[in-house]
Amino acid sequence: MTTEDPSKTCPYICPTTIKPAGETISYLEAGMSRGPENPHASPYVPGLIQPPEKKIYPPGAPPRYLPQPTDSTSGDILGMGPIGPWAPGHIDWTPHAGTTGVRPVVDKYSITRYSTGEWRKNNEYVLTPRATDKARNWETTTKKDLANAFSGMDNKLADVNNKLEKRVKDLSHWKREVEKAVLAITDEINVLDQDRGRLKGACRILMLPEAISRECLELRTNRYEPDLVRDDAEQELIKEVAIVGEIRRVFMDTLAKVEEQMSMNKAAKASIEFDWSDKMVSLKLDTQNLKLSPDSNLLLWHPGVARWPENATTLEYWEHFCSESIRNCEEVRQKSENLRGDLMTAIVKGSQDMKIQAERTNAALAETVSATEELCEKLEETLKINLQQLAHIENLIDELKDSLRKVDERNKLVMTRLHARNYDRPNVENCRDEAQYALMAEAKFVRETCESLSGKLREAEIIRSDLMKYRGELEKQIACKRKSLNIDLDRCARVRAHMPTPEEFAAG
Structure with missing residues (x-):
C-alpha cells in the first residue's frame, strides 16, 4: 500500500497512518461520539457557562433580520463538545450545504442546516420587491410590445390583403384564359363531331356508287357471247370499284384518326375543365379570404394549419402548369382542326374523284353504246342486203328449176328421137346421117347443159344455205347488240x- 497525500484526504474519515499488522479496525455505531479527537471540542469544566452577551451593531447598520457587515459568508464554525447526547462535528455553510456528504450533523432533536448569515440573506431576498419591479417593467415592455405587435399585425394584414388581391387578379386572368380554352375545345369537339357525322354519312353514301358499279358489272355479264369483251367501259367500271375501295380505305383510316382525336379532345377538355374548376374554387376561396377581416363573424379556430401542405406547389410551377395546360389544350385543338381539314379534303377530293371516274365510266359507256348502235345499224343494213340477196337467190333457184325442167323436156325430146331413129329404123336406114349427128350433138349439148344447170342449182342451194346461215348470224348479232344496248343504254344508264354527287358526299 502507498501513503496518500494528507492534504487531499479528510483526517477524520480517511486516516493517514497505516495500522500495524494484527491490529483490528473498529467503527463507531450510529449515535456514538468520536470523543476528544475533535479539535473543536473542549472538555466540560464547571463554571464554563457564561451569561449572555449583548450583541452590539454598528451605527447605520441594517435591521437585525437583514445581513450584517459582521456576518460571515463562508459559514460559522461551531464548537460542539460532548455537552449533549449528540455528536459534535464541523459544519460547512456553503452553497453545497444540502449535498449528501457535507450536510450538518443530525441528532434526534433538530437539524442545523443554515447559518444566521444565510438566514438574514434569505430575509433580504424575500423582502426585495423583485416581482413588483419586474411587473412594472413587464407592463411597460408589454404595452410597447402590444403596440408593436398590433402595428406589425396590421402591416402584415395589409400586406396579405395586397397579396391576396394580386392573387385574385392573377386567378381571374388565368380563369378567363382557361374559359377561352374550354370554349374553344368545346366548339372544336362539336364541329369535329359534325364532321365525323359527315364522314360516316359519306361512308354510307359510298356504298351506293360501289353498288352501282358492281350492279353495272353484274348486268354486263348478261351480255351474249360475242359482246363479252373487256372494253373501255368494263375497264372504267372495274377501276371505279377499285377507286371506291380506296376511298373507303381512306375514309375508314380518317375515321379512326377522328375517333382517336375525339378521345384526345375529350381528355383535353376534361383536363382543362378540371383546371377551370380548381381555379374557380381557388378564386372563390381567395375572394372570400380577401373579404374577411378581424371583425368577421365567420372566424374559427383551426389548430395546426400554419404549415405547408404536403401537396403544395411553388408559384413558378403553378404559372408553368397554367400556361402548359392551356398550351396543351391549344395544341390538341389545333391538331383536331388540322385533322378536320384533312377530313373535309378527303371527303371533297374523294367525291370529286368519284365524280370524275363516274364521268369517265359514263363516257366509256356512251362510246361503247355509240359504237354498238353504229354496229347494230350496220348489221341491220347488212341483214337487209342479205335478205334481198337471199330473195334473189331463191328466185334464181326457182328459175334454175324451171330451166332444168325445160332442159329435161328437151332431153326427153332428143332421147325420144334418138330412140326412135336407133331402134325403129330398119336395116340400112339406120345410118349415121347428118340428122343423127345433129341429134347426138344436141343430146350431148342438152346433157351438158343439164349437168351445168344442176351444178348451178347445187351452187345456188349452197349459196342460199350460206345466206340463211349468215342471216341467222346477223340476226343473232343484232339480238346480241340490242341486248348490249339494252344493258348499257337502258339498265346501266x-x-x-x-350516282351521288360531291355535294351529297360533303353533306353526309
Missing part, C-alpha cells in the same frame, strides 16, 4: 343515274 338508269342505275348510274343515281
